[in-house]
Amino acid sequence: MKNTTQDxxxxxxxxxxxxxxDGYQARGVHCLTRLLQxxxxxxxxxxxxxxxxxxxxxxxxxxxxxxxxxxxxxTEPGVEWYHVNGTPVDCMKIAxxxxxxxxxxxxxxxxxxxxxxxxxxxxYSGTMGAAFEGCLFGIPSIGFSLCDHAPDADFxxxxxxxxxxxxxxxxxxxxxxxxxxxxxxxxxxxxxIRNTVGxxxxxxDEYREYIDPHGHPYYWMTGRFINDEPDNPDTDDxxxxxxxxxxxxxxxDRTAP
Amino acid sequence: MKNTTQDxxxxxxxxxxxxxxDGYQARGVHCLTRLLQxxxxxxxxxxxxxxxxxxxxxxxxxxxxxxxxxxxxxTEPGVEWYHVNGTPVDCMKIAxxxxxxxxxxxxxxxxxxxxxxxxxxxxYSGTMGAAFEGCLFGIPSIGFSLCDHAPDADFxxxxxxxxxxxxxxxxxxxxxxxxxxxxxxxxxxxxxIRNTVGxxxxxxDEYREYIDPHGHPYYWMTGRFINDEPDNPDTDDxxxxxxxxxxxxxxxDRTAP
Numbered sequence: 001m002k003n004t005t006q007d008x009x010x011x012x013x014x015x016x017x018x019x020x021x022d023g024y025q026a027r028g029v030h031c032l033t034r035l036l037q038x039x040x041x042x043x044x045x046x047x048x049x050x051x052x053x054x055x056x057x058x059x060x061x062x063x064x065x066x067x068x069x070x071x072x073x074x075t076e077p078g079v080e081w082y083h084v085n086g087t088p089v090d091c092m093k094i095a096x097x098x099x100x101x102x103x104x105x106x107x108x109x110x111x112x113x114x115x116x117x118x119x120x121x122x123x124y125s126g127t128m129g130a131a132f133e134g135c136l137f138g139i140p141s142i143g144f145s146l147c148d149h150a151p152d153a154d155f156x157x158x159x160x161x162x163x164x165x166x167x168x169x170x171x172x173x174x175x176x177x178x179x180x181x182x183x184x185x186x187x188x189x190x191x192x193i194r195n196t197v198g199x200x201x202x203x204x205d206e207y208r209e210y211i212d213p214h215g216h217p218y219y220w221m222t223g224r225f226i227n228d229e230p231d232n233p234d235t236d237d238x239x240x241x242x243x244x245x246x247x248x249x250x251x252x253d254r255t256a257p
Numbered sequence: 258m259k260n261t262t263q264d265x266x267x268x269x270x271x272x273x274x275x276x277x278x279d280g281y282q283a284r285g286v287h288c289l290t291r292l293l294q295x296x297x298x299x300x301x302x303x304x305x306x307x308x309x310x311x312x313x314x315x316x317x318x319x320x321x322x323x324x325x326x327x328x329x330x331x332t333e334p335g336v337e338w339y340h341v342n343g344t345p346v347d348c349m350k351i352a353x354x355x356x357x358x359x360x361x362x363x364x365x366x367x368x369x370x371x372x373x374x375x376x377x378x379x380x381y382s383g384t385m386g387a388a389f390e391g392c393l394f395g396i397p398s399i400g401f402s403l404c405d406h407a408p409d410a411d412f413x414x415x416x417x418x419x420x421x422x423x424x425x426x427x428x429x430x431x432x433x434x435x436x437x438x439x440x441x442x443x444x445x446x447x448x449x450i451r452n453t454v455g456x457x458x459x460x461x462d463e464y465r466e467y468i469d470p471h472g473h474p475y476y477w478m479t480g481r482f483i484n485d486e487p488d489n490p491d492t493d494d495x496x497x498x499x500x501x502x503x504x505x506x507x508x509x510d511r512t513a514p
Binding site for chain 1: 307309310311312313314315316317318320321322323344346350351354355377379380381386389393394432434435438454455457459460463464467473474475476477478505506507508509510511512513514
């Protein structure tokens with residue numbers, strides 16, 4: 001799809017680009033960068049603040065900056081850290097255009113997202129948006145999420161499964177135009193990995209109404225997720241409910257089959 | 258997928274929900290609402306300003322308002338107009354939650370976008386983001402775009418083809434989970450309609466670098482689109498180059514086949 005200016009199959013350590021949508025200070029992305037240091041040289045380019053729900057949004061009408069971050073020089077000595085004043089997809093694009101212009105990554109990993117990106121959530125997720133963008137660049141891309149929104153969520157139980165998936169993708173790559181959406185259930189009772197499909201679902205009661213001091217209504221997003229195929233045992237939502245880590249192969253092409 | 262509280266097949270005029278990503282004042286959406294008035298009762302809920310490139314982004318951390326607009330009461334007497342301080346997907350969601358809570362639309366049309374949403378653009382497009390959201394609501398949804406970014410673009414030549422597509426969808430609906438991405442070439446030499454697939458492509462040279470007065474670089478998005486399958490005659494980009502209006506059936510499910 002794109003030309004590669006260097007031989008990615010050489011004996012040097014793989015180059016791994018990391019991003020997320022919870023921002024560069026989120027706990028999840030640092031679990032990811034620390035884990036990935038074992039596998040290669042890591043460059044992390046993340047939004048400077050929370051960018052949840054940004055899907056594949058790009059910044060068209062404002063300038064972007066990419067800023068080196070030195071906060072983690074001691075705790076993550078092998079990782080090059082940057083933040084960007086834009087969306088997760090902006091992070092991918094500007095990283096590839098600037099600091100990685102002559103160093104094509106071998107792998108892109110995004111997350112670990114604080115919260116599920118299974119089922120329909122994949123459409124809105126900035127973490128998965130960045131993975132899709134990586135896929136467009138022709139680079140094997142994986143988005144990781146944990147079904148726990150807590151800022152101090154425990155990412156340890158999913159890490160052995162992440163290793164299995166990362167090692168497999170580093171060894172075998174991914175088909176052109178395909179990236180992975182990996183979700184892990186909360187807790188430490190994980191049963192294994194399942195390759196499955198995205199569950200059909202929708203959100204219900206999505207807004208809560210408030211009235212401002214002038215009598216005008218305004219709305220905060222809220223709502224609950226409804227599984228539209230609760231009797232289907234082979235969906236990501238169904239396997240997550242049974243404490244499996246789910247892997248869904250996602251297609252960058254939106255043309256219906 | 259969802260329950261319908263009223264009989265959409267009754268003899269009353271269809272209810273049509275309209276949105277876009279160029280904002281409620283853009284010329285394209287008013288061409289769309291005026292055309293759709295012939296087919297049904299139209300409710301237009303658009304962003305209050307430009308929201309190009311917002312994909313399926315949603316507003317999670319800020320409150321939303323939906324505000325009636327009276328500017329077009331004389332020029333579009335049958336259209337209910339609103340603007341929303343959010344993304345195109347926010348417009349869909351809050352419209353369905355508030356003003357259309359008990360009036361389920363029979364059809365959702367978005368656009369007419371000022372600029373192509375063919376090929377990879379479908380991923381970033383807010384116009385198509387709103388159409389995908391309509392599809393998630395289980396309502397037949399069509400996104401329309403003209404390959405001309407000019408604010409005063411001429412939408413007249415594509416209108417006969419829009420009528421054909423709209424009449425077909427009103428009569429036959431769309432398969433569950435499928436929406437349409439319709440693009441028209443610029444100019445008045447249109448040759449007909451082609452059902453086709455999204456072209457594979459990517460953006461190159463995406464940013465222009467500037468230096469601020471303090472010596473720090475910043476970046477504006479720019480770039481040019483590269484068709485990655487220039488020899489394939491049956492893609493939306495190929496047919497657009499031959500002056501055909503293109504229709505691509507898009508899948509809401511991102512699981513790879």
